[in-house]
Amino acid sequence: MLKVTNLRKVYGSGEGATEAIADLSFEVDKGEFVCIVGPSGAGKTTLLKTVSGLMAPTAGEIELAGQKVVGPPEQMALVFQDYSRSLYPWMKVGENVAFPLRRKKMSKAERKHVVEHAVESVGLAAAIDKYPWQLSGGMQQRVAIARGLAYQPEVLLMDEPFASVDAQTRADLEDLVLSVRHEYGVTVLFVTHDIDESVYMGDRVVILTARPARVQEVLAVNLPRPRDQVETKELPEFAHLRAHVYRAIKGGQAAGADSEGVAVDAGAATGADARRQDEAKLAG
Amino acid sequence: MSRRWLYVAVEIAVPVAVFALIWVWSAGSDVYYYPPLEDVLTTFKDTWVFERFGSDVAPSMLRLFVGYFIAVGVGVGVGVALGLSPVLRRIAAPIVEFLRAIPAPALLPFALLVLGVGNSSKVFVIAFVCLWPILLNAIDGVSGVDPTLVDTGRVYRIPARDRLMKVVLPAAAPQIFAGMRTSLSLALILMVISEMVASSNGIGYFVLQSQRSFAIPEMWSGIILLGILGYLFNAVFLLLERRVLAWHRGARAGSE
DSSP states (O other), X not given: OEEEEEEEEEESOGGGOEEEEEEEEEEEOTTOEEEEEOOTTSSHHHHHHHHTTSSOOSEEEXXXXXXXXXXXXXXXXXXXXXXXXXXXXXXXXXXXXXXGGGGSOOOHHHHHHHHHHHHHHTTOGGGTXXXXXXXXXXXXXXXXXXXXXXXXXXXXXXXXXXXTSOHHHHHHHHHHHHHHHHHHTOEEEEEESOHHHHHHHOSEEEEEOSSSEEEEEEEEOOOOSSOOTTXXXXXXXXXXXXXXXXXXXXXXXXXXXXXXXXXXXXGXXXXXXXXXXXXXXXXX | OHHHHHHHHHHXXXXXXXXXXXXXXXXXXXXTTSOOHHHXXXXXXXXXXXXXXXXXXXXXXXXXXXXXXHHHHHHHHHHHHHHHOHHHHHXXXXXXXHXXXXXXXGGHHHHHHHHOSSHHHHHHHHHHHHHHHHHHHHHHHHHTSOXXXXXXXXHTTOOHHHIIIIIIHHHHHHHHHHHHHHHHHHHHHHHHHHHHSSOSSSHXXXXXXXXXXXXXXXXXXXXXXXXXXXXXXXXXXXXXXXXXXXXHHHHHHHHO
């Protein structure tokens, strides 16, 4: 579905140039939920901006459904970290959600239905005629998610979407995203710096190195779905996986030698492995 | 609550008290330059309601608003273009800074020479002065629009036209309005100045003419009218701004 090949991004040129992304390659399959986790300042946002076509890469390629990405593709939506700067304060909730649909070929009634359905599925039906700034932070991010869903993308990119909400709200929003992505059947690429979140949410976790970013490891997460904030996080596998990711990030390259071995097949998991596991899961 | 009412009461009481004070203090005045307020108000009524309304107020308002709206059109148009393009901004900056440094009344002789003593020279000077606050605020407002707002529009493939009209302009609107408000009071000042030079009607002309013919109550009545007009313009503008930018007030209050 989404294929990133040898992506490199350098800001500026000459002496002042900084390399944000050294060399990144990974794939996201249709219907998959892939988390990208890395230390702060690893170039995660840069990665999403290039993947979404907002920024041209210095080298490498991004392919969406077999087509090279040169600008924001139609089948892609992006939920930004900072909802207060990505929702339009002069538009009501419903208008914000409807705004990207202006160019889509659909009747007025259809558009209205799509908007209402999206707002409903994030639990904000009652707030459709309110302005974003009349809502709490968590609710505003729900509006941003509803806008992404109403756009009916094949791939939904999320850039640390819950970084600025409190822990309780964060858990609610995590579960919300997991449930709506099933309902909408959307592929998700989810960037986060929260290790627990990456393991809890993802089918696979792509662990980045510190800046300039490379793929350090791709980890399959075989935790049963639907996931549950209490039960899933109680599982010993969850603890192992999160410990594994934690060591990888804190220990940098050294984490490859993680010898505890209990972390399921984590250390050995490649993209292909993970996909096979996904298929098995779907079949079962 | 009671404190708020106190403030409102004070807000009304103080002007009334000042008015009463001047009324009483000037009542028996025999100083030629400070006639009793009562005389001034009687003259005011005789002059402006509506004796000279058509002959002086109407032409003044015409000049003021034509000049002002030309400034709004040019200021917002050019300001948005410069705000969007850092290169254009660079190129235009020295020119803008130089032109806006020229005290506009200094341009009056030139305007009279080229545009004549009719309305155009006055409209030109008013528009010239009103342009800068609007232009500079539009440039700042547009160039300062949060990049995330624009990126959001790009991700969702909003056409450039809509991104400009429905994202950039509303986002810059609070600042553009601030410039427009500053310019509105400048427009009134420049209207008066331009009418005091080579003019045959208008409120500014009337004030100067009254002084020259020693019609002191008439002169004062003109000054009072200008004060009232300035006050009204500002009040109406604020009302309009409050309606158009209701979201901005709400959003600002919400983020505090």
